[in-house]
Amino acid sequence: MTMGKSTIIRKADLLHVLDGIPHGIAVLDKRQRVLGLNRFLGALTGYNSEEAMGIYYDYILRSNLRHKGNPLQSVIETGESTSVEGDIINRRRQKIPIRFTISPIKDSSGKLLGMVLTLEDISILQNLGKKIHDISHVEGIIGHSSKMQEIFELIPMISQTDASALVTGETGTGKDLLASAVHQASKRSRYPFIKVNCGALPESLLESELFGYARGAFTGANTDKPGMFRLAHGGTIYLTEIGDLPLPLQVKLLTVLDDKEFFPLGSSKKVKVDARVIASTNRDLKKFVRQDKFREDLFFRLNVLRVHLPPLRKRDGDVRLLIDHFLDLLNSNLKKSVKGLDQKALNILLNYYYPGNVRELRNILEYAVTVCQGNTVRSEHLPKYMASSIKKRPSSIDQGSEADMGALDNNPECPDRASESISWTSVEKKMIMDTLMKTGGKRGLAAELLGWGRSTLWRKIKQHGLE
């Protein structure tokens, strides 16, 4: 947001626009005094915009932000947006849990003019019980980026139907969480959510696991086994790694999807089931169909509703939000009191490529919080491979096949992993060359700068033909 200093809030139009947003919004000057509140925040706090004008923000909000590492001060110092959870006490003596997001307002030269403080009331999530709260919150489906907002808008829509759904996305993007969230938001939520990993078991075991067996079906089958489909009756069965499902079982799955009934192994009695099927994969199923590794009819049957989860590097602004979220979570889980990151560490995290997506970010932060003995994570607390490898994708790659892919896509292609790997290979090669030039060809020093062992660098030099 860029505005002239004198016009920062004077235009009634701006407050009018903010009144239409269903979150509390306060516009503050750089001395943290209120310049305006939108109507929603007025209702939340009990103070209207005129009353609050010119007053230090926390006299109006009565928040515990100052006990959360004073994020407003950090926005003033770094100029970067931040997000933190806390609470406020309103004029009616109610304590309300809030997710605060603080964003700087700068002029065209980058000079700080003030801040926008957004307050999301998260009490509804907490009142719905820990189960729901866990899914949408603690387990990590959070994001402010437009791509994630599209996903959030889709969840209720997908939850309302019983049609099969296919969730795709790279590893670590949150496919399992999305499937679970869809189940929880559906009318089936009172019934079981059964997860089966199709890639984890050999074909014969997987068949008995999915469809069950009758007593005497094979040696050792002393009792009837219901199978996961029957256990999921009334609820949802979630098949992960669906691309790894063996072809004979694909036929059986297709029958179940069409007829809602099947024969358990060794049984002549048909079993009827009412289970919704959600499948997920990080593979390109269309390519598998072309290679005859996946049945086309099953692909079309599963692909009725298709959700593609964007990789973290495509989710503008979410890395920062997730950093704050995971720091809060890890502080409480690991009994630490890390307040934040210094600018260098933050820059490394914001510019990293995240091939492992949200899961990788969480692991990186868990490592950093564990290693950090103070209350600020510095670059040396990050895993060594990061410090020397800022792996942001070149902008030309960002315009690839994924860029124009919507969240819900009925004719989708999976991300082209081959081209990604080619891109990363060239980035790595350039990184090695740059470091070697910097060190005047001294490989030992270059390996140290890159955070690799000497033998790793030697191997990679050979691999890239840089000898």
Place this chain on the structure above:
Amino acid sequence: MANEVIIVRAHKGQLIGEPRIILLPGATPEEICALIIKEDASVVICGGIEEVHYQYLTWKKVKVFDNIIGLHEQALKLVLSDKLKIDTILPG
């Protein structure tokens, strides 16, 4: 959520002695309530307070003026002259 409290003693609208400032970094509302009772305070002036703590202090016969925004000297002056009202934004 308060980081510090100022404790004053008064008799018939006049301050007795110097105000005492106690810093309370990270004190919970329960700890602040315990301090109020320990200090035998009869009046509390504050910004925000949760209903449960407001009820507790009132039950303990402490008069609570909450939702007060402004300089503490001004609020003190008003309470000593019996003119302070709950839910007031003081001028200045």
